[in-house]
Amino acid sequence: MVDKKYxxxxxxxxxxxxxxxxxxxxxDFSDKTENCELNKKRFPGAVYHIANPRIACxxxxxxxxxxxxxxxxxxxxxxxxxxxxxxxxxxxxxxxEPRVAITNMVCSYDLGRYINLNKLxxxxxxxxxxxxxxxxxGLVFRIAExxxxxxxxxxxxIILTGxxxxxxxxxxxxxxxxxLESVM
Numbered sequence: 199m200v201d202k203k204y205x206x207x208x209x210x211x212x213x214x215x216x217x218x219x220x221x222x223x224x225x226d227f228s229d230k231t232e233n234c235e236l237n238k239k240r241f242p243g244a245v246y247h248i249a250n251p252r253i254a255c256x257x258x259x260x261x262x263x264x265x266x267x268x269x270x271x272x273x274x275x276x277x278x279x280x281x282x283x284x285x286x287x288x289x290x291x292x293x294x295e296p297r298v299a300i301t302n303m304v305c306s307y308d309l310g311r312y313i314n315l316n317k318l319x320x321x322x323x324x325x326x327x328x329x330x331x332x333x334x335x336g337l338v339f340r341i342a343e344x345x346x347x348x349x350x351x352x353x354x355x356i357i358l359t360g361x362x363x364x365x366x367x368x369x370x371x372x373x374x375x376x377x378l379e380s381v382m
Contacts, residue, residue, distance in 0.1 A: 204368060204371070207307050211303075213264065213302040214265045214301060215263065215264040217296065218261060218285065224258075235247075248277055248281075252267055302360060302361070303358075303363070303364065305358045306356070307356050310354055311354045312352060313351070336350055344361060346358055346360045346366065347360050
């Protein structure tokens with residue numbers, strides 16, 4: 199039986215980062231790699247767009263990378279394999295074991311009901327809540343364990359960010375729901 203509890207939970211973006219080489223000559227790499235742009239006046243790294251999976255990689259001379267646009271672990275593995283092959287093709291020696299890991303997941307969820315954000319702000323723990331509707335239409339709620347930031351909108355739609363695994367995100371969602379049930 200499918201767990202309906204997380205039915206509307208959707209991964210919107212995954213960011214991974216880490217090291218893939220000791221150092222990278224960005225000028226050489228960007229010259230030899232298709233879909234790789236380098237503009238040091240605007241940004242200190244190269245921006246490498248990969249079509250399948252559809253991701254963007256920020257590649258730095260230190261050998262570090264940030265990969266964004268991921269949707270799952272398979273996209274991370276596939277994208278990392280393409281980056282490693284591109285490094286080798288450009289004559290750059292990658293690390294034998296690249297150290298790249300998920301650093302942030304952004305997920306959306308629909309609570310399925312209207313939320314009175316003013317009432318919620320008053321009833322939640324104030325030091326972990328920010329709500330300034332003149333600045334931003336959502337309420338920001340910080341969950342301590344797991345360390346998740348939740349953006350709550352009056353429509354009942356929420357964004358959860360900061361998790362490193364889908365389990366972290368689900369725990370954060372459960373903590374939020376428990377908090378909402380106790381105050382609403």
